[in-house]
Amino acid sequence: MKKIIKVIQNNWPVFFLLGVFSVATAAPVIVSDDAGNTLTINRAPQRIVSLAPHVTELIFAAGAGDKIVGTVRYSDFPAAAKDIPRIGDNRQLDMERVMALKPDLLVVWMHGAFERQLDVLKQSGIPFFFSEPHKLEQIPETLVKFGSMFGTEKTANAAAADFRQRLSELTNKYQGKPKVRTFYQVWHKPLYTLNDKHIVSDAIRLCGGENIFGKLPVTAPVVSIEAVLHENPEVLISAESKNQRDNGLEQWKTFSSMTAVKNNQLMTVDGDLVNRSGPRIIDGAAAICDALEQARIHRNSGNNKENKGKK
Known part of the structure; x- marks a missing residue:
């Protein structure tokens, strides 16, 4: 026991820093979606269901495409999205398949015709993020949010910066x-x-x-x-x-x-x-x-x- 205590004492700065690091990484991520709802993420989602083609593209661009376990018809970009299992379209979801995938996050387009089905999914306790940008400037904002939610900040922030650069160029050219x-x-x-x-x-x-x-x-x-x-x-x-x-x-x-x-x-x-x-x-x-x-x-x-x- 004395030997263990001595090791800890001799290496206390390392143990202290590891403790600080674990506390920092455990801090929840709080974001607001496009419906104005506040979402708290305590752990980076590992099983995401995307319920719109544009959502699938955003998640891939943010660097978390490999975390999508289910998506809807027409989610065909990038090419890797074509291999993701389909669980319906913007009119109807296969609820059994959705639940069987055991998602820890649903990213939803607000105008899908499956709104009643979403009410059922909400009761299951699965977190929701609603995505419907009305302005071009919201695209990079969403990418940054996804990066913080999924733990892919580097990829997401780079994609956001590229989008903002191109938006700025078009603005300067055509204003x-x-x-x-x-x-x-x-x-x-x-x-x-x-x-x-x-x-x-x-x-x-x-x-x-x-x-x-x-x-x-x-x-x-x-x-x-x-x-x-x-x-x-x-x-x-x-x-x-x-x-x-x-x-x-x-x-x-x-x-x-x-x-x-x-x-x-x-x-x-x-x-x-x-x-x-x-x-x-x-x-x-x-x-x-x-x-x-x-x-x-x-x-x-x-x-x-x-x-x-x-x-």
Whole structure:
């Protein structure tokens, strides 16, 4: 016993530091989600269930993709996500499979149609993090939060810094540019668009665009062809999916009086880059900026020709 006490006394600084270290690492992580709920994480989650494709992308970017044990349909990026077991889609979850996975964290998109099922899962005591960024600047904020929650700060902070850098570059390039009236088409049967509360509209604003239906109260409203013609957008952007045969642009070409058609400003962007509120949305924002800049170039070209004709 005396020998043990002597060893401890001789090495007391080491034991003291180890004690401090264990206390520091045991400190809980407290974060707020996009619904304003406060979540306390006492231990880094090891079995995460992701209930939206954009959530899966965020978790991978934050360096914890290997902790995802279940996800939903269309969670196909990065490539490793394709190997994760599916437990449903945004309409229906396989509750038995979810519970069998024994998750210690659920990361949820708030507009999934499985809300009633989530109420059941909440009663199980599984922690929830709700993810629905409305602004581009929230993407790096979420990455940092995930890094602190999952113990992957280095990877998550690097990804956040890269996103912020690209966002800053786009902001500097397009701030002060002339406004371009824009119609953003999510789907054409029926004709869906988005209002200003959606993160896509934040990207449109970043690029100097004006969402012609931004003031509508519904986040993803259905509008009529007549309403679009009445608003007469200068550019029409279709969020084309990789799996979509028809992007719906052909239907507009018969309306030659609409400015976007008359000027041949019917553009497509990869829907996965813009409709998913994940790290790749900065690529989607850059594509939107390019489309709006093309409209400005065409506008200036037309004005120059008109001015020459008056001389």
